Amino acid sequence: MERMLPGEKVRRKVFDVHNHIGFMEGFKYYGLPEPVNPTVYCDNDRAAKIKIMDQLGVDRAIVMSNYGIPDPSQPFGLNAVVLDACAHQDKRILGGVWFSPALKMKEANEAAMKLAGEPGIKVLKATCLLGGTWNPEEWDEDTKKMWEGIIDVCESHDHVFHLHTSPGGGSDVSNCIKFVKAYGKRVKVHVVHCGGGVSGHIKFIPEFIKFVKEGYQVYTDTSWAVGFCNRYLFDEIEKHGVGDDRVMFSSDEPWSDFWSEYYKFEGLGISEELKNKLFWENAEKLYGV
Numbered sequence: 001m002e003r004m005l006p007g008e009k010v011r012r013k014v015f016d017v018h019n020h021i022g023f024m025e026g027f028k029y030y031g032l033p034e035p036v037n038p039t040v041y042c043d044n045d046r047a048a049k050i051k052i053m054d055q056l057g058v059d060r061a062i063v064m065s066n067y068g069i070p071d072p073s074q075p076f077g078l079n080a081v082v083l084d085a086c087a088h089q090d091k092r093i094l095g096g097v098w099f100s101p102a103l104k105m106k107e108a109n110e111a112a113m114k115l116a117g118e119p120g121i122k123v124l125k126a127t128c129l130l131g132g133t134w135n136p137e138e139w140d141e142d143t144k145k146m147w148e149g150i151i152d153v154c155e156s157h158d159h160v161f162h163l164h165t166s167p168g169g170g171s172d173v174s175n176c177i178k179f180v181k182a183y184g185k186r187v188k189v190h191v192v193h194c195g196g197g198v199s200g201h202i203k204f205i206p207e208f209i210k211f212v213k214e215g216y217q218v219y220t221d222t223s224w225a226v227g228f229c230n231r232y233l234f235d236e237i238e239k240h241g242v243g244d245d246r247v248m249f250s251s252d253e254p255w256s257d258f259w260s261e262y263y264k265f266e267g268l269g270i271s272e273e274l275k276n277k278l279f280w281e282n283a284e285k286l287y288g289v
Contacts, residue, residue, distance in 0.1 A: 009057035015283035018250035021063040022078035039254035046085035064096035072130040086120025096123030101132030128170030135175035165196035184216035221250035
């Protein structure tokens with residue numbers, strides 16, 4: 001099976017702000033009897049990522065550690081792959097340093113934070129799927145101290161937090177909303193997946209509009225979004241007249257599908273001017289390239 005339809009290319013300049021790099025072994029997910037590799041493909045290194053970008057016609061991408069197996073230490077091991085991928089003068093690939101919101105990963109976080117500000121690094125990326133929560137109200141004193149150190153690093157390097165959202169647990173958008181309220185005027189926060197799932201979209205989109213109006217540095221994308229999300233999001237943006245500069249394209253490859261994500265924007269009944277902002281201009285402005 002071909003990974004992508006041969007010869008098919010994007011219609012405009014594209015900056016893919018959130019996708020993954022690095023090899024990951026198959027795993028016995030959810031108690032399966034044998035290891036499986038649900039993404040089928042992955043981009044092991046810079047050369048592989050550039051190859052698929054060229055095939056698709058993508059100009060620039062931000063990559064971060066591939067992850068998914070229930071081992072919080074695994075993605076830290078791919079930070080070196082991210083650094084290698086983005087340490088090139090052409091700036092086609094920028095990078096996100098992996099960290100963990102879980103206190104048990106404090107030492108790994110301290111090592112990871114030393115990579116902030118390295119050439120091409122623009123993002124600090126985390127998920128609560130492997131432990132922890134976005135909700136500052138649930139942090140104990142040690143966790144809060146760890147987080148404050150990470151937030152200091154993000155602020156001092158003018159990086160952008162990429163925080164995964166999905167229904168339930170620490171990554172639930174309700175927790176992420178509380179993080180934005182606490183820190184979103186101090187640091188830039190990209191709420192990955194627009195809240196994550198049906199309930200997440202419905203909860204997050206009104207808050208997103210409110211955050212923008214109130215001066216919070218909040219951003220989002222619609223990778224993994226359920227069908228109605230993009231219509232709802234851009235209808236709210238149109239009604240309120242804010243937020244069109246805070247949404248960016250993300251493929252989330254290899255955990256999503258590039259063309260499915262691409263046509264969520266390309267197929268919308270919005271202006272060409274707005275599409276150019278979503279696919280390129282907003283990201284170019286935010287990441288200062």
